Amino acid sequence: MHEPIRVLVADDDRAIRLVVKQSLEACGCTVTLAENSTQLWEHVLAAGFDVLVSDVLMPDGNGLDLLPKIRDLHPHMPVIVMSAQNTLMTAVTATQRGAFDYLAKPFDLDELERTVLSAAREARQNAVQTPKDEEQADIPLIGRSAVMQDLYRAMARLMPTDLTVTITGESGTGKELVARALHDMGHRHKGPFVAVNMAAIPKDLIESDLFGHERGAFTGANSRAVGRFEQANSGTLFLDEIGDMPIEAQTRLLRVLQEGEFTMVGGSTPIRADVRIIAATNKDLKALVAAHRFREDLYYRLNVVPLTIPPLRARLSDIPDLLAHFNNRAVAQGLPGKRFDGKALSRLCAYSWPGNVRELENLVQRLCVLAPEETIGESTIAQILDAEPESENGTGTWRESGLKDAVEHHLTRYFKAHGTHLPPSGLHARVVREVERPLIELALKATKGNQLKSAELLGLNRNTLRKKIRELGIHVARNGF
Numbered sequence: 001m002h003e004p005i006r007v008l009v010a011d012d013d014r015a016i017r018l019v020v021k022q023s024l025e026a027c028g029c030t031v032t033l034a035e036n037s038t039q040l041w042e043h044v045l046a047a048g049f050d051v052l053v054s055d056v057l058m059p060d061g062n063g064l065d066l067l068p069k070i071r072d073l074h075p076h077m078p079v080i081v082m083s084a085q086n087t088l089m090t091a092v093t094a095t096q097r098g099a100f101d102y103l104a105k106p107f108d109l110d111e112l113e114r115t116v117l118s119a120a121r122e123a124r125q126n127a128v129q130t131p132k133d134e135e136q137a138d139i140p141l142i143g144r145s146a147v148m149q150d151l152y153r154a155m156a157r158l159m160p161t162d163l164t165v166t167i168t169g170e171s172g173t174g175k176e177l178v179a180r181a182l183h184d185m186g187h188r189h190k191g192p193f194v195a196v197n198m199a200a201i202p203k204d205l206i207e208s209d210l211f212g213h214e215r216g217a218f219t220g221a222n223s224r225a226v227g228r229f230e231q232a233n234s235g236t237l238f239l240d241e242i243g244d245m246p247i248e249a250q251t252r253l254l255r256v257l258q259e260g261e262f263t264m265v266g267g268s269t270p271i272r273a274d275v276r277i278i279a280a281t282n283k284d285l286k287a288l289v290a291a292h293r294f295r296e297d298l299y300y301r302l303n304v305v306p307l308t309i310p311p312l313r314a315r316l317s318d319i320p321d322l323l324a325h326f327n328n329r330a331v332a333q334g335l336p337g338k339r340f341d342g343k344a345l346s347r348l349c350a351y352s353w354p355g356n357v358r359e360l361e362n363l364v365q366r367l368c369v370l371a372p373e374e375t376i377g378e379s380t381i382a383q384i385l386d387a388e389p390e391s392e393n394g395t396g397t398w399r400e401s402g403l404k405d406a407v408e409h410h411l412t413r414y415f416k417a418h419g420t421h422l423p424p425s426g427l428h429a430r431v432v433r434e435v436e437r438p439l440i441e442l443a444l445k446a447t448k449g450n451q452l453k454s455a456e457l458l459g460l461n462r463n464t465l466r467k468k469i470r471e472l473g474i475h476v477a478r479n480g481f
Contacts, residue, residue, distance in 0.1 A: 010055060239280070
């Protein structure tokens with residue numbers, strides 16, 4: 001081992017603390033001492049250690065009672081329990097609560113040294129290894145923390161049902177993974193899973209995108225186009241970023257949820273909607289309802305069963321498992337695998353993770369590509385985390401350098417939102433229409449509603465401008481807009 005082993009020793013007997021400290025320092029360890037349970041817990045919270053050696057009975061509490069909390073915070077830190085209560089129950093309890101080993105007092109110092117070295121070696125070797133029973137399993141969600149267990153229990157109850165679900169959670173927490181798991185493990189798993197990102201679709205295109213359109217429904221609709229509801233027939237329709245859905249589309253969606261059928265844009269024949277709806281958002285829908293930006297009746301229709309995904313900062317004990325998962329994924333892609341030492345894990349667990357699991361995944365991929373060392377230490381982690389750009393969700397903010405870049409960025413997201421499907425036909429006319437409307441509105445606003453000046457500003461014939469104003473339904477008020 002190249003780095004000194006950092007050992008935390010907790011015992012209320014000063015003589016034992018000093019003897020253990022001298023013995024471990026003689027074999028190359030750095031030792032921190034605690035004389036009671038309170039100091040032990042403070043040290044565990046403040047810094048990362050490779051090994052903890054703790055007495056059972058201390059003046060202010062039982063060391064065994066802290067074991068579950070310590071294991072939850074530092075799952076890869078081995079704990080060696082020492083006790084003068086040499087009973088079977090003490091040994092069994094220590095083992096059941098996750099202790100690496102149990103030493104009965106008085107113990108041989110050579111045995112203590114061997115146990116500490118063995119524990120540290122095993123911990124460092126297995127810092128990011130995935131348990132064997134999960135290496136071959138296709139696990140959609142990673143984590144064993146208490147908050148994730150609550151989520152798993154709720155999901156398990158929803159698997160056999162068709163209840164509408166609304167998933168809330170910060171950006172990067174894995175809302176689509178939860179939706180896919182509900183579909184893949186539910187009774188609709190043989191049907192399609194169709195995901196739609198409301199934020200990636202121009203508002204004028206959402207209705208035709210969701211419900212499809214008949215030929216001639218609008219300019220550029222040269223053929224009938226199937227919408228997402230038909231694509232998801234007998235399966236699941238995942239409506240991501242539902243809070244960005246325009247009010248007009250909300251009305252049509254509400255009708256589908258109420259009546260179980262819909263009509264295409266420009267159509268009149270009802271089509272049965274045999275789909276399960278799962279919605280997701282990182283916004284406060286109640287606040288949007290209060291601001292009249294989201295229909296209250298639609299909110300209650302969608303929010304039949306709410307699921308909340310905890311942010312990563314609320315499930316820090318899952319970080320080692322997540323590291324292992326992302327590391328294994330990187331190796332499968334041909335990248336060199338990495339290990340994380342104790343200090344690196346402690347630094348990762350002390351970070352706030354504004355970008356959540358997605359930010360952690362990006363960090364692992366970056367390290368696998370760029371870091372030359374096989375074992376990642378604290379300095380490497382600190383260098384990356386300290387260099388992260390500040391943004392609302394911790395993932396950086398994309399900024400366009402011009403109108404072309406902005407349009408290209410938006411349309412790229414639009415195409416990606418359709419996955420393996422193509423957008424509905426007539427895309428050119430719909431995109432031009434969406435760009436044209438704000439351009440004309442801004443021109444009219446700048447000229448205080450003067451259509452002659454607006455036509456001149458836009459380089460259009462006055463009659464052409466009037467025609468477009470009528471077609472686009474733009475309201476024009478003289479001396480104001």
